[in-house]
Amino acid sequence: MKKTGAQIFVESLRKEGVNTIFCYPGGATLNITDELHHATDIKQIVVRHEQAAVHASDGYARASGKVGVCLVTSGPGATNTVTGIATAYMDSIPIIVFSCQINTALIGNDAFQEADIVGITRPCTKHNYLVKDVKDLARIIKEAFYIARSGRPGPVLVDIPKDVTANMADFHYPEDVHIRSYRPTYVGHVGQIKKALKLIASSERPVLYTGGGIISSGASKELRRFSEMLSIPVTSTLMGLGGFPGDHPLFMGMLGMHGTYAANMAVIESDLIIAVGARFDDRATGKVDEFAPRAKIIHVDIDPTSISKNIKVDVPIVGDSRNVLKKMIELLEQEKEDFKDYPSKIAPWVEQINKWMASYPLTYNRTGLLKPQYVIERIYELTKGNAIIATEVGQNQMWAAQFYKFIKPRTILTSGGLGTMGYGFPASIGAQVAFPDALVIDIAGDGSIQMNIQELATAAQFNLPVKIVILNNRYLGMVRQWQELFYERRYTWTPMDYAPDFLKLAEAYGVAGYRIEKEEEVDTVLKEAFMNKKTTIIDVRIDPYECVYPIVPPGASLKEMLIV
Amino acid sequence: MRHIISVLVENEFGVLSRIAGLFSGRGFNIESLCVAETMDPTISTMTIVTTGNEAILEQILKQLNKLINVIKVIDFKDMDYVSREMVLVKVNATEKNREEILRMVEIFRGRIIDVSAKTYTVMITGDEDKIKAFLTLIKPLGIKELVRTGPVAMLRGEKTIKMKEKHGKGEEDGQGVL
Numbered sequence: 068m069k070k071t072g073a074q075i076f077v078e079s080l081r082k083e084g085v086n087t088i089f090c091y092p093g094g095a096t097l098n099i100t101d102e103l104h105h106a107t108d109i110k111q112i113v114v115r116h117e118q119a120a121v122h123a124s125d126g127y128a129r130a131s132g133k134v135g136v137c138l139v140t141s142g143p144g145a146t147n148t149v150t151g152i153a154t155a156y157m158d159s160i161p162i163i164v165f166s167c168q169i170n171t172a173l174i175g176n177d178a179f180q181e182a183d184i185v186g187i188t189r190p191c192t193k194h195n196y197l198v199k200d201v202k203d204l205a206r207i208i209k210e211a212f213y214i215a216r217s218g219r220p221g222p223v224l225v226d227i228p229k230d231v232t233a234n235m236a237d238f239h240y241p242e243d244v245h246i247r248s249y250r251p252t253y254v255g256h257v258g259q260i261k262k263a264l265k266l267i268a269s270s271e272r273p274v275l276y277t278g279g280g281i282i283s284s285g286a287s288k289e290l291r292r293f294s295e296m297l298s299i300p301v302t303s304t305l306m307g308l309g310g311f312p313g314d315h316p317l318f319m320g321m322l323g324m325h326g327t328y329a330a331n332m333a334v335i336e337s338d339l340i341i342a343v344g345a346r347f348d349d350r351a352t353g354k355v356d357e358f359a360p361r362a363k364i365i366h367v368d369i370d371p372t373s374i375s376k377n378i379k380v381d382v383p384i385v386g387d388s389r390n391v392l393k394k395m396i397e398l399l400e401q402e403k404e405d406f407k408d409y410p411s412k413i414a415p416w417v418e419q420i421n422k423w424m425a426s427y428p429l430t431y432n433r434t435g436l437l438k439p440q441y442v443i444e445r446i447y448e449l450t451k452g453n454a455i456i457a458t459e460v461g462q463n464q465m466w467a468a469q470f471y472k473f474i475k476p477r478t479i480l481t482s483g484g485l486g487t488m489g490y491g492f493p494a495s496i497g498a499q500v501a502f503p504d505a506l507v508i509d510i511a512g513d514g515s516i517q518m519n520i521q522e523l524a525t526a527a528q529f530n531l532p533v534k535i536v537i538l539n540n541r542y543l544g545m546v547r548q549w550q551e552l553f554y555e556r557r558y559t560w561t562p563m564d565y566a567p568d569f570l571k572l573a574e575a576y577g578v579a580g581y582r583i584e585k586e587e588e589v590d591t592v593l594k595e596a597f598m599n600k601k602t603t604i605i606d607v608r609i610d611p612y613e614c615v616y617p618i619v620p621p622g623a624s625l626k627e628m629l630i631v
Numbered sequence: 632m633r634h635i636i637s638v639l640v641e642n643e644f645g646v647l648s649r650i651a652g653l654f655s656g657r658g659f660n661i662e663s664l665c666v667a668e669t670m671d672p673t674i675s676t677m678t679i680v681t682t683g684n685e686a687i688l689e690q691i692l693k694q695l696n697k698l699i700n701v702i703k704v705i706d707f708k709d710m711d712y713v714s715r716e717m718v719l720v721k722v723n724a725t726e727k728n729r730e731e732i733l734r735m736v737e738i739f740r741g742r743i744i745d746v747s748a749k750t751y752t753v754m755i756t757g758d759e760d761k762i763k764a765f766l767t768l769i770k771p772l773g774i775k776e777l778v779r780t781g782p783v784a785m786l787r788g789e790k791t792i793k794m795k796e797k798h799g800k801g802e803e804d805g806q807g808v809l
């Protein structure tokens with residue numbers, strides 16, 4: 068039986084097991100929108116700005132591990148998604164953005180609400196499609212889901228002209244995908260893995276440097292087992308947090324620009340870096356020529372373009388992080404004898420790292436005005452790592468990464484690669500939709516939260532009890548910090564004194580609002596706010612001049628940390 | 632270092648712009664680009680000439696491979712290959728130099744494909760060296776206009792570029808480089 072494109076679209080979503088979409092309507096979406104009228108099995112979260120629809124599907128994907136889906140209209144609807152798509156692309160998050168397009172016959176005519184969204188998003192999607200014929204629709208949707216979640220995951224955009232949603236075709240959802248030009252490598256080369264183990268056996272100061280690949284491949288169990296078998300200390304990028312328990316004795320914390328002293332020194336002194344699912348981003352490596360100057364490097368990554376891009380690698384292993392770690396563990400077990408003495412051999416190294424951690428822990432000066440670090444510490448203590456934490460971008464993001472111990476994977480939602488202010492709140496909406504009973508907290512800045520503040524209406528409408536903790540320093544704090552340190556305190560453009568009263572704003576949107584000004588209020592207010600079943604804003608008035616430490620000045624080597 | 636790269640791609644709209652975008656977006660340079668269908672009409676070959684050091688080339692090859700529509704990438708460097716390019720040159724033809732142009736065209740086994748009162752249009756095919764030599768010699772006679780196709784290339788002897796489908800790129804050498 069023939070179906071319309073809109074029916075095929077909805078049926079295809081069902082075939083993919085999609086039960087939630089984030090959406091915003093327009094003329095071009097109407098056939099699909101109308102088709103979804105009776106689809107009670109598909110939750111339809113209508114946002115207030117298309118950028119938020121993309122971030123929400125991204126947050127949904129990060130928290131759940133499933134592909135996030137959003138749907139927007141042509142022209143401005145589509146162009147509003149670009150920041151969201153670029154954010155997901157930089158962090159390798161599997162989402163699908165369905166944009167509706169004007170009628171096929173009008174494409175290229177500068178018609179009303181036409182935008183060449185396929186052209187615009189080519190450099191920031193893993194792949195994208197323009198569906199020219201309704202007969203191709205089901206196959207393209209199948210391919211889009213496959214491409215988004217396989218290999219190194221990423222966003223895929225599918226542009227569907229309105230006439231395609233009205234035209235009729237037979238509906239067969241393909242059983243499997245065959246793309247001759249796309250076959251990601253999952254299994255690491257055994258010879259290379261053996262070479263890696265040899266290097267490990269001969270090393271004395273090894274460091275596991277892990278990234279987002281641990282999360283996307285689901286490798287946290289294997290990572291922990293591998294690290295514990297050999298007692299190798301672990302440091303993680305921002306994207307990798309939660310991939311290894313933040314309270315584990317072998318965990319050194321994050322490395323890089325705002326990394327811990329121990330993690331950065333360990334990298335500097337190491338004789339072997341084992342990079343797994345990380346990509347040697349400049350925020351992690353500091354001055355790249357001076358990154359791990361004495362170390363050999365093993366690099367496991369599913370994306371060959373990440374290997375030897377920024378740094379010359381001694382043993383490259385292309386493959387899925389989980390798969391490769393599994394194989395390494397298997398081989399270690401077979402060669403138990405060879406590695407029997409390894410942990411005791413490297414004990415002095417672990418000892419040295421423990422000394423660094425004890426002498427230079429993450430710390431702050433708790434006198435004077437309320438400190439943001441204290442607030443994060445309390446949030447951690449009150450939730451014991453059992454919350455999903457989204458962050459905005461800036462100091463708030465770094466304090467969250469430093470002072471909240473992420474115990475489990477998929478509990479941090481943060482824009483690592485693009486650094487998108489305004490990401491955190493819509494992302495936490497997505498996570499809350501995926502896990503209605505979870506405690507989802509957006510650790511926000513007063514600047515960032517204003518970039519997608521309109522989503523308060525969405526959260527309220529769909530009864531999403533997201534907690535927004537605004538670390539309110541009345542500044543674009545991170546930029547101000549750079550001005551303080553590197554531009555002689557000329558605070559040009561960064562003061563945010565002119566901001567809404569967030570409590571009145573909460574009231575205006577019909578959500579709950581609290582304010583914290585002193586340490587004594589922190590626990591009581593947070594506890595009450597976390598119990599509240601409503602969307603909740605907590606406006607926390609913090610010391611405006613608090614800085615994030617340690618900091619490696621931009622372009623400097625990791626050993627040139629400024630510490631408190 | 633100058634490289635000739637052949638890229639087998641799905642013959643679909645938008646693929647050329649993906650490849651071109653990859654080069655421009657990463658600051659890589661394309662010196663010449665030649666695109667046409669293969670024996671299999673669903674596949675096109677793009678022959679690209681680019682320059683860069685080893686590290687840049689490695690990135691270019693990997694990035695090309697990463698594109699979903701790219702079936703295969705071949706770098707002809709270190710391979711035994713033949714390459715040819717075609718050039719059209721419009722030269723000033725005067726009483727004095729007509730003879731010399733004709734002689735040169737003959738030596739280089741080119742052809743005059745268009746004639747006017749004041750010009751000859753010459754077609755020359757050959758490898759890089761031959762074309763360079765021809766252009767150096769003809770230049771003093773006065774070139775009015777020059778159009779080049781950019782080279783196309785093929786392996787020497789019986790070897791062909793296997794249309795083996797991309798699979799687990801890198802499984803064999805563990806490096807993911809082709």
Ligand SMILES: Cc1ncc(C[n+]2csc(CCOP(=O)(O)OP(=O)(O)O)c2C)c(N)n1
Binds near residue numbers: 460463511515544
């Ligand atoms: C969309 C966007 N615009 C600009 C920036 C540059 N930027 C990085 S951090 C920052 C300040 C963020 O201020 P706020 O949200 O108040 O966080 P704070 O650093 O004060 O915690 C700015 C402007 C950015 N990351 N994203």
Ligand SMILES: [Mg+2]
Binds near residue numbers: 514539540541
């Ligand atoms: Mg701020």
